[in-house]
Amino acid sequence: MPYGSLREFLEKAEQEGRLLRIAEEVRLEPDVRTISCAAGRMTGGPVLLFEKVLGYPDKKIVMNVHGSWENHALTLDLPKNTPVREQFREIVKRWGRYPVPAKRVTSAPVKEVVLERDFSLFRELPLFRVNPMDGGFFLSKACAIARDPENPSNQNVGIYRIQVKDHDLLGIQLSAQHDLAAYLRSAERLDVPLRAAIAVSNDPIVPFVASSPLKFDDDEYAMMGAIRGAPVEVVSSEIGALDVPAGAEMIIEGEILRHHRAVEGPFAEYPGSYSSSMLQVEIRVDRITRRRDPILFENLYTGEPWGEIDYLQGLNTCATIYNQMKLDFPEIEAVNALYTHGYCTIIASRMRFGGFAKTLACRLLSTPHGITYPKLIIVVDANVDPFNLQQVIWALTTRFRPERDLALIPNAPASTLDPAHLIRGLGTKVIIDATTPVYPDIPMEDNISVDLPADTDFWIGEIQKRMQAKP
Amino acid sequence: MICPRCDDQRAAKIFDSPESGAWEIYRCPRCFFTWRSTEEDRVTRPELYDADFKLSEAKIREMIPKPPIVPPEGAASKPRY
Numbered sequence: 001m002p003y004g005s006l007r008e009f010l011e012k013a014e015q016e017g018r019l020l021r022i023a024e025e026v027r028l029e030p031d032v033r034t035i036s037c038a039a040g041r042m043t044g045g046p047v048l049l050f051e052k053v054l055g056y057p058d059k060k061i062v063m064n065v066h067g068s069w070e071n072h073a074l075t076l077d078l079p080k081n082t083p084v085r086e087q088f089r090e091i092v093k094r095w096g097r098y099p100v101p102a103k104r105v106t107s108a109p110v111k112e113v114v115l116e117r118d119f120s121l122f123r124e125l126p127l128f129r130v131n132p133m134d135g136g137f138f139l140s141k142a143c144a145i146a147r148d149p150e151n152p153s154n155q156n157v158g159i160y161r162i163q164v165k166d167h168d169l170l171g172i173q174l175s176a177q178h179d180l181a182a183y184l185r186s187a188e189r190l191d192v193p194l195r196a197a198i199a200v201s202n203d204p205i206v207p208f209v210a211s212s213p214l215k216f217d218d219d220e221y222a223m224m225g226a227i228r229g230a231p232v233e234v235v236s237s238e239i240g241a242l243d244v245p246a247g248a249e250m251i252i253e254g255e256i257l258r259h260h261r262a263v264e265g266p267f268a269e270y271p272g273s274y275s276s277s278m279l280q281v282e283i284r285v286d287r288i289t290r291r292r293d294p295i296l297f298e299n300l301y302t303g304e305p306w307g308e309i310d311y312l313q314g315l316n317t318c319a320t321i322y323n324q325m326k327l328d329f330p331e332i333e334a335v336n337a338l339y340t341h342g343y344c345t346i347i348a349s350r351m352r353f354g355g356f357a358k359t360l361a362c363r364l365l366s367t368p369h370g371i372t373y374p375k376l377i378i379v380v381d382a383n384v385d386p387f388n389l390q391q392v393i394w395a396l397t398t399r400f401r402p403e404r405d406l407a408l409i410p411n412a413p414a415s416t417l418d419p420a421h422l423i424r425g426l427g428t429k430v431i432i433d434a435t436t437p438v439y440p441d442i443p444m445e446d447n448i449s450v451d452l453p454a455d456t457d458f459w460i461g462e463i464q465k466r467m468q469a470k471p
Numbered sequence: 472m473i474c475p476r477c478d479d480q481r482a483a484k485i486f487d488s489p490e491s492g493a494w495e496i497y498r499c500p501r502c503f504f505t506w507r508s509t510e511e512d513r514v515t516r517p518e519l520y521d522a523d524f525k526l527s528e529a530k531i532r533e534m535i536p537k538p539p540i541v542p543p544e545g546a547a548s549k550p551r552y
Contacts (some may be wrong), residue, residue, distance in 0.1 A: 027509065028507065029507060029509070029510045029511070029514075030511070054488075054490070054493050054494075055488035055489060055490050055493035055494055056488070056489055056490065057489065057490050058489070120486065122485070122486040122496055123486070123489060129506075129507070129510065129514070132511065132513065132514055133514075133521060133524050135476070135502075135503070135504055136503060136504060136505040137505060163503070164505070165498075165503040165505070166485070166498065166503075167485070167486075171503065174540050175536070175540070176536075176538045176539065176540055176542075181540050181541075184540065184541060185540075185541045188541055261535075261540075262503065263501075263502045263503050263526070263531055263534065264503070266524065274524075276534070277502075277524075277526065277534055278534050278535070278536045279531070279534045279535050279536065280536065280540075281540065424537070425537075
């Protein structure tokens with residue numbers, strides 16, 4: 001059964017032995033960040049529930065919801081031991097069910113308390129500094145919802161970093177390529193109000209889809225329905241008729257201030273470095289709706305990889321790229337874009353003819369995500385599991401011929417967050433063909449490969465099953 | 472109160488912990504830096520704040536995102552040379 005809220009997910013995580021309650025009192029800094037960093041960094045880290053926060057007797061904090069492959073499997077309502085490649089396959093399959101439109105409801109727990117004036121975001125949420133040099137207290141996993149002023153049926157749900165700057169003031173970081181930035185361009189040009197709603201602490205499928213690189217006019221709620229296997233329930237915001245997740249703990253509503261920019265950031269990002277402080281957009285908050293206390297505040301630790309963010313923006317990115325490339329090249333078996341949000345991307349495919357690996361690499365670089373993020377692209381044969389780095393390194397060490405199989409594309413678009421840049425936003429793409437050469441390429445003279453025993457894959461599954469069944 | 476990040480003198484307390492006496496939150500009206508009284512010295516003390524992260528009025532004026540969130544009217548079609 002899909003989850004209707006973060007609370008329902010936590011129940012399941014606890015039943016499955018994947019929830020760790022931290023019962024002792026913790027300090028907002030540095031305890032929450034330290035323990036959350038540890039849980040995301042270790043293999044198989046649990047979901048964390050901080051039950052006693054110094055200074056906030058009526059609030060709890062939830063961290064690391066997506067922060068291990070076991071947790072990730074549970075968020076998809078799969079058995080917790082589902083291998084990464086199987087999770088990828090399942091996501092691709094569910095992606096194909098799109099669209100499953102949202103179901104509108106008229107009442108929801110998130111409307112239990114409605115605050116219209118004299119509220120303080122510092123009172124409502126147990127905010128904390130995620131990393132020491134962040135410019136303030138950030139909502140790092142909340143989902144922002146807004147409508148396109150030019151086409152109000154087009155609604156976006158996305159994760160943007162959001163800085164709490166005052167009792168009723170938020171900073172939100174928009175980059176030129178973001179959907180919300182396009183909405184703001186329209187709102188400023190037409191000089192019409194732009195409303196935003198921020199959903200805090202959701203069913204884990206909500207941030208999973210909100211952090212997926214969908215197309216501009218794709219409906220995130222209809223994708224959530226496809227991934228969950230049932231429509232997601234939404235309720236109307238108090239102002240502006242935005243659809244907001246009915247299962248959220250809290251909705252913060254406000255108006256994006258047009259023609260106004262102010263200092264925002266810095267904030268530690270997924271490459272493990274701080275992104276700079278910028279003049280950014282602000283939201284004046286005028287409504288808060290929420291559940292009754294004790295409220296759960298879910299946030300995301302970001303820092304040096306690996307951590308929760310690498311899981312959260314991992315397989316959704318792989319599946320998006322895979323689906324886009326598969327349309328043109330059905331030979332593709334799988335895409336692994338897990339490393340630093342795809343800075344390293346591994347493509348596994350059958351080869352149509354010699355040199356085909358370079359064709360695939362170029363196609364990756366023309367997908368929306370591929371334009372900027374990948375800098376190291378490795379292509380392997382279809383029999384190599386791109387999610388198994390031991391197999392990928394085997395392919396690199398036994399298939400790759402540097403004098404023929406290495407290509408560099410200098411001065412190409414790059415992620416602006418890559419700390420290794422010489423010019424921000426530009427970089428060199430490295431393409432490595434680690435496939436077995438096929439006609440008309442020169443065959444490998446001494447390649448007398450050892451076949452895997454025919455039922456090896458069956459026995460891997462069988463051994464795992466028998467081990468799990470042991471008391 | 473002096474802002475640890477931009478040294479503005481107008482920083483002030485804006486919030487007391489709901490559980491009395493645990494901590495306070497301060498805020499700078501210029502650079503919007505907020506901090507909790509119980510954080511480490513390198514966050515709360517102006518003289519210990521990392522120089523790379525310090526802000527000034529001149530620095531703030533330079534902090535326009537590139538590329539801009541909303542390009543100036545007609546910018547895309549205007550020849551640069």
